[in-house]
Amino acid sequence: AKTGAAHAKAPPGAIERTVFPDPTKAQGVGVGVDDGGYGFRSQFETEVRWRFGTKTTESSWSMTPLEKSQGIITPSGLHYERHHGGIATIDPTKHMLYIHGMVDEAKKFNMQDIRRFPFMSRICFLECSGNGLTEWIKPTLKTVQGTHGLTSTSEWTGVPLSTLLNEVGVKSGGKWLLAEGGDAAVMTRSIPLEKAMADCFLAYGQNGEAIRPEQGYPLRLVVPGYEGNMCIKWIRRIEISDTPFMTREETSKYTDLMPDGSALQFSFTMEAKSVITYPSGEMLLQRPGFYEITGLAWSGKGLVKKVEVSVDSGKNWREAKLHGPILPMCHTRFSIPWEWDGKEAILQSRCTDETGYVQPTIKELVAQRGTNGPLASIYHLNGIQSWKVAATGEVSNVHHY
Amino acid sequence: AKTGAAHAKAPPGAIERTVFPDPTKAQGVGVGVDDGGYGFRSQFETEVRWRFGTKTTESSWSMTPLEKSQGIITPSGLHYERHHGGIATIDPTKHMLYIHGMVDEAKKFNMQDIRRFPFMSRICFLECSGNGLTEWIKPTLKTVQGTHGLTSTSEWTGVPLSTLLNEVGVKSGGKWLLAEGGDAAVMTRSIPLEKAMADCFLAYGQNGEAIRPEQGYPLRLVVPGYEGNMCIKWIRRIEISDTPFMTREETSKYTDLMPDGSALQFSFTMEAKSVITYPSGEMLLQRPGFYEITGLAWSGKGLVKKVEVSVDSGKNWREAKLHGPILPMCHTRFSIPWEWDGKEAILQSRCTDETGYVQPTIKELVAQRGTNGPLASIYHLNGIQSWKVAATGEVSNVHHY
Amino acid sequence: GGAVADNHGKKFGFGHTATPEELSQFVSPLPDGRGLPKGSGTVMQGEKVYTQHCLACHGANLEGGIGDRLTGGRSTLVNNDPTKAPVKTVESYWPYATTLFDYIKRSMPFTQPGSLSNDDVYAVSAYILHKANIVDANAELNQDNLAKVDMPNKNGFKPAGR
Amino acid sequence: GGAVADNHGKKFGFGHTATPEELSQFVSPLPDGRGLPKGSGTVMQGEKVYTQHCLACHGANLEGGIGDRLTGGRSTLVNNDPTKAPVKTVESYWPYATTLFDYIKRSMPFTQPGSLSNDDVYAVSAYILHKANIVDANAELNQDNLAKVDMPNKNGFKPAGR
Ligand code: HEC
Ligand code: HEC
Ligand SMILES: [Ca+2]
Ligand SMILES: [Ca+2]
Ligand SMILES: [Ca+2]
Ligand SMILES: [Ca+2]
Ligand SMILES: [Ca+2]
Ligand SMILES: [Ca+2]
Ligand SMILES: [Co+2]
Ligand SMILES: [Co+2]
Structure with a gap:
């Protein structure tokens, strides 16, 4: 890549180039002249991941600017992050994956070994189950990046976990496996063996190149449709057992405390959800007239079957167009035309997945799980999002049931 | 983005980070600490676009490192390039698209206008019709990046051209349109109106963000399945006419000179093609045994229906697995298992598309079009590629019919 | 084509056998205590750590x-008051003492993860559990008794079924 | 959902009318000469340019x-000798003189595209066509006669049909 000077004035991900008054009258930048053969985005584009202000930057998260999203693929540079010990920097020639426990033969695989197996690719979403945690009690963050930005979609490539488990031979009685990361948090989660065999895979590729460092380079477990935290990054070890390991991330965290004091554990599935990304919080509609409302819908249970949109506070719902490709456990782009009459309006979207599950209101979720105090019912907020369009055209985050 | 120091030692597209002996024993890099909120690839990844050595860098091309490709999406930073006047740097707030000629009302649209229309997204390939031009007479370039790297796949988002044409109202008798770029080459191509109305679109998005500068930021015409040169970048003007404009790029260039001295013009469609990306030229198979052969197949006429692979110089063909999603006019990933016995082998792949068209051998193409001297039959080489695996495991580019 | 690759019905034989010695670097106890490494530590030793x-x-x-806050918060879990946060700590919320050992061993101290000996981890676990009013001031925890520590919220969890 | 967006059966009315004045900045002649801008230039003027x-x-x-080489190469197009390249130039290959005007006007000189006046472009086109033995030394080309220039390979092209 180019060194400092070229980057200095440009936004992240870009390099500064000369802007000529008439670009047809002066030669542009030659091939490979300033990018080293790996291109940058335009210097006129500025959206970035936004870090939530946790106490440390190493245990923190950053959110995808969904208000700028187009189609279904998230640019790898804008994929949301959640780390508990920072981004590990791992030399792939030294990385090793161990698989042991209740197996016929404990084995270790280096990255070369792993790449020799038959591979698979899958375009699917990841979502942190903490996505929306600020929104339980009242509308809090102002943009869709803040309310929903802990979900992103990539094309992941890797090895089916079933292939590797077949390689070591899971002993009868093996029911759970521990996935362990090679980062400073040595992050661990227990995964049901049944899910592991069904569709989990170890990804070394993301959007056509090596998986990005902050997504677990060189190897990440992908658990399609389940909470993002289970998709262990920088994975270095899998241990098979007869019971779950009851790690900190599946007891202290990622459990759902109910008003009666009991807590739901292993709430794995990211249930059907949708959100309007345009228009959304902090935008300004400049005039009444035609708008193509658009957003994303997804379900950890499979295909998005239907997205309905209301522009009148949930009184009437119209079915939105689903843009292809429509893939299971993947962001699906929807849109619907809207003639804005210039009066205050509440915009909402509601997703139905192939199981018939309908995205609930936040009120319905609160009725089931309680608010349980600020940030106590933290995870799995998949309620209907409401955006208010004021008569001025200003769009804001509201709660409206 | 970070300034010079961080980039200095890292490959293009990466930043240099400290590698600790044991990444579980030291905190990793905090969220947003060194990337400005737009992530980089790993410093251990090095593949880049390769510029073909033309006389100027401004009229030149660079090729996608397909040997490293995974899945179907090409990372935007590695998408192939072909410019005739360098990469234009265009301020999107100043960019304008004019549509005029045989229309009811000549109009101009700024980027805000364009973004207000209903949009569409489509994952599809682009391919320069010069892809493979060095390979007509004898195997020339050594890697699949050189032989086939002028094709890439992205998710493009934009406005259907039909929407804009409907807006200006095409007069009866209008049959062709000129698309004109806003770069230093002011690149022009004539597009049949029928194609324009069928599925062309003006893309402002690529893989979930703004289209990259070298792909035509802020706006590019996409002509699905047709030669890449028609997908006018930095598009600033469309003029409707009753005849083609006979621009330099559809007469002097992008025509196919036949041995009898006549030339085929408007050879638009990128016909069915495939190539094995692994193993491919310059790779080394370290030992006999199992290999998952993989590659890409595509057709400008629609869906890839079948890919067959031969490992014995075309004597026997086995049907490869097609990985999803399989989309029309889009790269389709295929793979097939192979037990290499350690003896010399010729690997080939052959694509059949939904129209029943079967990818020809290079010999068959030469029989039709002639070799016509070095680089004379330049375009539309979609013949079967042959890779020789030597007994040493070395893989090389060969011609084998 | 399905999303999951076909293993062509066979083992590939890639990779190598992992030796018990290599595997001994890993620690991940189960809630019943299996997998806990040898070692022990007292509350007093733990206070120093x-x-x-x-x-x-x-x-x-x-x-x-x-x-995070590590102690207190019992009796705050039953709550549906949107103005009050339940206090979820090792004391009030964590169902298994093995999790405490495991997590400290792998992740703490935050900036020097993996730097403590097993004895130190047993000790500091004992200290935290003592300050949480779960074990006595003179308790010594080790691979045999850690899993038997009676955590206040041990029955607090049930499978979500979703 | 199909790949092409639905225009919901109506005009949106976005954008603005483009005035003839604005459109006058654009030049893209058709092979029959429609669209050529006013102007003229001689071979001699063209030599200077x-x-x-x-x-x-x-x-x-x-x-x-x-x-690129601009002249010569007639008679090299009929060829299937893999050791010889046909010489494709303005003289030998280009079917329309309007293309020459158009391309020079938009793209040349390479490093100062769009810098020449229409007269200069007519002139340099005349010069090239003269050196190509297509027009006389005393030829003057303009918006009316350029399209009538008889290009040697005008019948050399046929639609590929693919
Ligand atoms: C430099 C700061 C720092 C030091 C020193 C530190 N911790 Fe932590 N500790 C943290 C942070 C930050 C977290 C939360 C990490 C996360 O959630 O990603 C944490 C979490 C924990 C938790 C989990 C609490 C819960 O409710 O889930 C325990 C237990 C813990 N630390 C124990 C210890 C012990 C024991 C030590 C010393 C041996 C220690 N910590 C040293 C910062 C620190
Ligand atoms: C600085 C170098 C440079 C200068 C000066 C220059 N050209 Fe060119 N010319 C080129 C290059 C390079 C190309 C090929 C561009 C491409 O194919 O992308 C070209 C292409 C052409 C072609 C097309 C040839 C073909 O076979 O397709 C014509 C005609 C042409 N130039 C005419 C002119 C004229 C007339 C001038 C002066 C008014 C001029 N050029 C000045 C570099 C130059
Ligand atoms: Ca942008
Ligand atoms: Ca809300
Ligand atoms: Ca790589
Ligand atoms: Ca070949
Ligand atoms: Ca806590
Ligand atoms: Ca030439
Ligand atoms: Co959960
Ligand atoms: Co062609």
Whole structure:
């Protein structure tokens, strides 16, 4: 890549180039002249991941600017992050994956070994189950990046976990496996063996190149449709057992405390959800007239079957167009035309997945799980999002049931 | 983005980070600490676009490192390039698209206008019709990046051209349109109106963000399945006419000179093609045994229906697995298992598309079009590629019919 | 084509056998105590470890700081008051003592993860559990008795079924 | 959902009318000469333009350099000898003189595209066509006669049908 000077004035991900008054009258930048053969985005584009202000930057998260999203693929540079010990920097020639426990033969695989197996690719979403945690009690963050930005979609490539488990031979009685990361948090989660065999895979590729460092380079477990935290990054070890390991991330965290004091554990599935990304919080509609409302819908249970949109506070719902490709456990782009009459309006979207599950209101979720105090019912907020369009055209985050 | 120091030692597209002996024993890099909120690839990844050595860098091309490709999406930073006047740097707030000629009302649209229309997204390939031009007479370039790297796949988002044409109202008798770029080459191509109305679109998005500068930021015409040169970048003007404009790029260039001295013009469609990306030229198979052969197949006429692979110089063909999603006019990933016995082998792949068209051998193409001297039959080489695996495991580019 | 690759019905034989010695670097106890490494530590030893390695972030009274609060909060879990937060700590919320050992062993101290000996981890676990009013001041925890520690919220969890 | 967006059966009315004045900045002649801008230039004037703006890249004898060879090559097109390249030039290959005007006007000189007046472009086109033995030494080309220039390979092209 180019060194400092070229980057200095440009936004992240870009390099500064000369802007000529008439670009047809002066030669542009030659091939490979300033990018080293790996291109940058335009210097006129500025959206970035936004870090939530946790106490440390190493245990923190950053959110995808969904208000700028187009189609279904998230640019790898804008994929949301959640780390508990920072981004590990791992030399792939030294990385090793161990698989042991209740197996016929404990084995270790280096990255070369792993790449020799038959591979698979899958375009699917990841979502942190903490996505929306600020929104339980009242509308809090102002943009869709803040309310929903802990979900992103990539094309992941890797090895089916079933292939590797077949390689070591899971002993009868093996029911759970521990996935362990090679980062400073040595992050661990227990995964049901049944899910592991069904569709989990170890990804070394993301959007056509090596998986990005902050997504677990060189190897990440992908658990399609389940909470993002289970998709262990920088994975270095899998241990098979007869019971779950009851790690900190599946007891202290990622459990759902109910008003009666009991807590739901292993709430794995990211249930059907949708959100309007345009228009959304902090935008300004400049005039009444035609708008193509658009957003994303997804379900950890499979295909998005239907997205309905209301522009009148949930009184009437119209079915939105689903843009292809429509893939299971993947962001699906929807849109619907809207003639804005210039009066205050509440915009909402509601997703139905192939199981018939309908995205609930936040009120319905609160009725089931309680608010349980600020940030106590933290995870799995998949309620209907409401955006208010004021008569001025200003769009804001509201709660409206 | 970070300034010079961080980039200095890292490959293009990466930043240099400290590698600790044991990444579980030291905190990793905090969220947003060194990337400005737009992530980089790993410093251990090095593949880049390769510029073909033309006389100027401004009229030149660079090729996608397909040997490293995974899945179907090409990372935007590695998408192939072909410019005739360098990469234009265009301020999107100043960019304008004019549509005029045989229309009811000549109009101009700024980027805000364009973004207000209903949009569409489509994952599809682009391919320069010069892809493979060095390979007509004898195997020339050594890697699949050189032989086939002028094709890439992205998710493009934009406005259907039909929407804009409907807006200006095409007069009866209008049959062709000129698309004109806003770069230093002011690149022009004539597009049949029928194609324009069928599925062309003006893309402002690529893989979930703004289209990259070298792909035509802020706006590019996409002509699905047709030669890449028609997908006018930095598009600033469309003029409707009753005849083609006979621009330099559809007469002097992008025509196919036949041995009898006549030339085929408007050879638009990128016909069915495939190539094995692994193993491919310059790779080394370290030992006999199992290999998952993989590659890409595509057709400008629609869906890839079948890919067959031969490992014995075309004597026997086995049907490869097609990985999803399989989309029309889009790269389709295929793979097939192979037990290499350690003896010399010729690997080939052959694509059949939904129209029943079967990818020809290079010999068959030469029989039709002639070799016509070095680089004379330049375009539309979609013949079967042959890779020789030597007994040493070395893989090389060969011609084998 | 399905999303999951076909293994062509066979083992590939890639990779190598992992030796018990290599595997001994890993620690991940189960809630019943299987997998706990040998070692032991007392509350008093743990106080030293805590003061030296933990206090800066978790507070002199385990009340939290840069790191989470570790004690207190019993009786706050039953709650549906949107103005009050339940206090979820090792004391009030964690169902298994093995999780405490496991997590400290792998992730703490935050800036020097994996730096403590097993004895130190048993000790600081004992200290935290003592300050949480779960074990006595003279308790010594080890691979055999850690899983038997009676955690207040051990029956607090049930499978979500979703 | 199909790949093409639905326009919901109506005009949106976005954008603005483009005025003839705005459109006058664009030049894209058709092969029959419609769309050629007013202007004219002689071979002799063209020689000056060529020497000053083109010669450095296309050569004193139009034999090419950094830029393409522009003349010669007639009779090389019929060819299936893999050791010989047909010589495709303005002279031997280009079917329409309007293309020459158009391309020079939009793209040349390579490093100062769009810098020549219409008269200069007519002139340098005339010069190139003269050196290509297509027009006389005393030819003057303009918006009315350019399309009538009889290009040697005007019948050389047929639609590929693919
Ligand atoms: C430099 C700061 C720091 C130091 C020193 C530190 N911690 Fe922590 N601790 C943290 C942070 C930050 C977290 C939360 C990490 C996360 O959630 O990603 C944490 C979390 C914990 C938790 C989990 C609490 C819960 O409710 O889930 C325990 C237990 C813990 N630390 C114990 C210790 C012990 C024992 C030590 C010393 C041996 C220690 N910590 C040293 C910062 C620190
Ligand atoms: C600085 C170098 C340079 C100068 C000066 C230059 N050209 Fe060119 N010319 C080129 C290059 C390079 C190309 C090929 C561009 C491409 O194919 O992308 C070219 C292409 C052409 C072509 C097309 C040839 C073909 O076979 O397709 C014509 C005609 C042409 N130039 C005419 C001119 C004229 C007339 C001038 C002066 C008014 C001029 N050029 C000045 C470099 C130059
Ligand atoms: Ca943008
Ligand atoms: Ca809301
Ligand atoms: Ca790579
Ligand atoms: Ca070949
Ligand atoms: Ca806590
Ligand atoms: Ca030429
Ligand atoms: Co959960
Ligand atoms: Co063609």
